[in-house]
Every structure is written in C-alpha cells, then in structure tokens.
Amino acid sequence: MALFSPIPTALSTLSSKCSLSTKPLFTLPNRRNLSLFVTRSSADKGEGMVGSAAVEEKVEKKKESPSPDLEEKKLEEEEKEESPLDSNGAAVKVEIPKFQDPRWVGGTWDLKQFEKGDKIDWDAVIDAEARRRKWLEDYPEASSNEEPIIFDTSIIPWWAWIKRFHLPEAERLNGRAAMIGFFMAYLVDSLTGLGLVDQMGNFFCKTLLFIAVVWVLLIRDNEDIEKLRKILDETTFYDKQWQATWQDDTSSDSKK
C-alpha cells in the first residue's frame, strides 16, 4: 500500500469521485477518506511473519480520539498488532482502517439516508455497496459477531439493476448488430442482387444472420474468444481426470 505521501492518493480519490457523480452525498465520505488516509500508517502486515513452531500472538486494541475535522463522526477504531518475531527484530505496527460510512448502520445500508425527494436513489446504494466491497477487498477486516453484516443485494429492485447495467450494454450491442446488419445487407445485395426481403427468404442469409446475432451476444471484447475456449475446456477437464483410469482398460490386461 502507499508508502509515499497519502495525500495525493486521497486527492485523486476526491477527483475521481467527483467525476463519477456530482451528487453532494459523495463529498461526505471523501472528507472521511482523507482523514482515514492521513491517520493510517502503512506497514507490512505483521501477521505474515509467523513462522513454524508454537507462537504466541497477542492482539491489543487501541482506541484513538477523532481527528479535528470529524466532530460529528463516530470514533475510529484502530487496531495494532505486535509480532515479536518480526524478521528485522523490530516490532511491526499494523493499523487496519475499518470501513465506516454514515449511511452504513447496523450492518446494512440505511435506505432512509438514500432518499431523494420521496424516492430512494438506488444508484447511490449500488455505488455505496461497490465502494464498501472495494474497501474490504483492499483492507480485509475481521468479521464480528457484535456487528454482523446482513446486507443483501436483492433489496435493490430488479429494474434499478437493469437501468444501470443492462440498458447501456444492450444499447451498445444493438448498435453493433444494427451496423453489422446494415453493412452485410448492403454487401449481400451488391453481390447477389437480392434485396432485403429476398434475403430474409434465403436459407444461407438466415444462417449468416443467426451467426451474426450469436457473435454479437457472446463476444463483446477481444478477450472473450479466449475466455469461451477456456470455459469449454474447463467444463470437460474434471470429467477427463475421472475417465483417465478407464483409458488404461484395454492396455492393462497385457500387463499382468
């Protein structure tokens, strides 16, 4: 993680956040972000140093007073771990900033805080959850029984997902299909003289149409061709491993 000055990363976060959305709701987490980066001291995780044999690990919790620009926010808990077996001989301190967000209450998102007028802003919920998951991926936290996380993505209604993710992709794909269709229709017409209506009646043209549709749906990036091939291999690989013993069936009788 960032050994150099944490301020530039926080600033870039601020700017990237603003570019993502101009909603005022996002400035609050950004300020907190800043403070979290400032108070975090980065170091190697001491836990990775545990070697063989029985080792005693003591975990101490330390609470820190809130930084000045966060008067209304909750206390930040920072945990320090000391590993006596650090390879350098010096005690290594590790502080893991916990995920905090004023809208994250009781292990789930407080939907009331996402209301825009009288409707809930689902896009903001999706953004907030994405950020939370990204945070926890980068800074894994201990799972706790006192504050269990009970958020389920299915509370976000299906149409919010469709509007946000499916529709732009569908637009892209339909655009591709339309362009390919127009160009191919023109090409086939110039080569064979068949107009659009006549092409639809021809079997070969219908096959071409089918292939074009399937191609547009399955292959959206250049990497997809390799991915599809790998998936095909994967689905049969485990079967091959189990069948391997039966390949020997004919040759083994002679080995007695």
Add this chain to the structure above:
Amino acid sequence: MASLSSPTTAATRRQDSPIRPFVGLRRSPSNNCIPTSRNAVPSRHHLQIRAAKSSPRLPGRPLRVAVVGGGPAGGAAAETLAKGGVETILIERKLDNCKPCGGAIPLCMVEEFGLPLDLIDRRVTKMKMISPSNVAVDIGRTLKPHEYIGMVRREILDAYLRDRAAEAGAQLINGLFLQLDLPESGEGPYRLHYNLYNKGTSSVASERQTVEVDAVVGADGANSRVAKSIGSGDYDYAIAFQAMRIPEEKMKYYEERAEMYVGDDVSPDFYGWVFPKCDHVAVGTGTVTHKGEIKRFQAATRLRARDKIEGGKIIRVEAHPIPEHPRPRRVLGRVALVGDAAGYVTKCSGEGIYFAAKSGRMCAEAIVEGSENGNRMINESDLRKYLKKFDQMYWPTYKVLDVLQKVFYRSNSAREAFVEMCADEYVQKMTFDSYLYKKVVPGNPLDDLKLAVNTIGSLVRANALRKEMNKITL
C-alpha cells in the same frame, strides 16, 4: 509424511534380507471374529459371490492381501477383507498419527460404518459462511434435531477402525512401507518391503522385512508410495492449518458452530475455516494454485476471525497435502488405490474421510467377491469392478461439487453471490441433505427453477457490482 528411508539403501539391502513366506503366520479364515459389541450397528454386508471364472483356485491357502496405510481407507478395507475370509495385513507407520485434518464426518458415515457415538467430539449444527465483504450467513436452520456434522479427532477415528480390523482378523503391522516389487509373471506374488518398528524401542530402531502377497490395496494417502510404484500419475494439492486454543467464553461460540471464510485474501481457489475440535479450534486454509503464499492466506484467515479467536494461543502448526482430483491410474494389475491415495477428495468442500472409508470398503468387497471369500485368485477386472461401482455411485456428487467450485469460487463477486445464495432455505436444505447422506437428490422442479433464477440473479448482481468496483480507486 516424509519417508524415513531412501530408495537407494533399500536397493542395496535387498540382496541380504530373506524372503519370509506369509503362510503360517495368521489364523485360518474360519476363526473370523464376529462383530464385537462395540459396533453400534451390526455389519449388514451381504456379499454376492461371483467368482472370476478364469481365475484359478488357490492351493490350500486363502488369498493374501496387504493394505498399505492405516487411515480410514486402510482400516475400512482391512476390516472388510478380514471379515470376508481374506488373509490381511495392515501396514501403518504411525499408530498415533494426529492428522492435520478438518475432521468433519457426515451422518451417513456414522451409520454405515457403525461408529460409536463417543467417537464424535462435537456435533456441528450451525455453519457460518462469511463472504469477502464479511456478509455473514448462518446455515443449518433446516437441520432436523438428529442431524449434525460430526467432528472427530483423526487419531481416535483411525485407531478405532484399525482396531476393528484387527479384531476381525487382520494383522496390524507397525511399519513403514518402502517399496513394492511387481510380479515377474502374470500370477506371481507382489513383494512388499517395509521397515518393521520394534515395539518398546525408539522409532529409529527398525527391522527391514519383506512379505509376499497376492494383491495390494494402497491406502497410504496423498503422497502414496504404492501409487508411485504403479506409475499412477500425479496430482495437485495443498493445505495448511494451525490449531489454536482460545479462551473459554470464546469457545462457547464454537460449541456447535463451524465457520467458512471465502475471499481472495483467504484463498484464491478454496476457503478458510474455523472448525471446533475437542478442546481447541482449528483455523486453516488451503489452495492449489498459489501454494507458495499459503502463509499469507493463513494470516488472512486469522485476521478475518480475529475478534472471535482473540486471546488465543497457537498450539500447533501443520501443513499437509490433500488431493483435488483422482489420479490418472487407480488400478494396475492386482494393486488398487483407495482414499486420498486415489484422490477421492471432493472439490468445493474438500471432504475426504467418508469417501476414503467407503472406497476402502468397496475395494475390499470387490476383492472378497472376486476371490469367492478368499478361495480364488483375483485379477484386475475384479478391482475394476470396484472402480466402476464407486464412480457410478459418487460421480454425480463429485461433478456437482466441481461445478459449484468452478462457478462460485471463481472470483470475489462469485463468492459474494455464493454466500447470498446460502441464505436461501431451499439451498440450505439441498446442501445439507446431499452432504449428510451423500445422495444428490433432485428436489421439487419448481423450487429448482426458482433457485436457478435466484442464482443467476445473484451472480449478475455481484458481477455488476464488480464492474462498479473496478471503476473505483480508493
């Protein structure tokens, strides 16, 4: 599981050691013991006798089979062989071996193998699945009061099965298997070389011995030497874990609960776990693709469980391989592999004890059948019958778990979807039913359809969030 002697010393000493014939050392098959009262359930194997017509009758002696390895697979195989009238020797190098293992056995194992209930240290009835973003789901709501996952200490279970085999008539030998000589001719015997550990002395003092048998059952685990002897091919594996003793009040939380942590931090292709044992918990993780980083994964597992194991002391650190797919060749001639040696560990859950014991038993049954209770020589086709039976019976289970692993352990977003799906009661019921009874039971088709729709929905949502996550830089 490193061997103590090198193959070179074995080769040089081969000329010196006399070949000791096996006949005359064992009691005759007619003295087979009846099952003792320790069995909770009387043995109910009713074997159909169908001899291989081509195999000759053995001249005045029963079939001799060596079982190499005294774990669940070896113990179950030796017991069934001995009960079936076959002369059995069971070679085990460490009789008190504390195997680093989750130690979870399904309900069907207790019934099928007649395990006494005091073997089970704990009954786990609640499992907590924890996603990469710490969404925690409790599964086990659908369990009936008599259903549980049994947690055992491997040294207790293994010793029990071995003792039962010994009571049935198998000869238990404490020794280290060194080498297997394949027969010169088609009907010739297999020659086993092993180091016999003398009782009462330190393990250093050992005596090189040789024995001739008609067939060999390789039950010697992931690093099987029997498998090497028959050129069985290799496979991938890794696992590691530590035992931790945690304070009493924290131990109460794990009274009947086990935890599973999924996430890239904990394992890229498996999961991290906290399983309760008799007086401590086992915190571990495993991986196949990133074996070199296992320590990091172990540390990450401890971090995720930190609040719940706080104040705990590490009492033991262990690592051990487990196979993740079957070996390319499981039978050659009159040598068959069972258990971990054959690679019968499921994907996704990493379960192996039940399949080891079951495969040991099935292989032994096939040998007893093929030899007409020890009267005829067997050949490879008899052993292949065991393979066929095992593959037919458990192939759906293995395949389903493989598909689950491929779909749900793929990435963090897939794991999030996985944990979300586990909150569904139908999923819980299907999962536990198939785990506890080892039968892939097709449920109500309408529910299955709803499940499929929900699964796709979860995966789509998780992947959509993933795309959003990739746009964010923290």
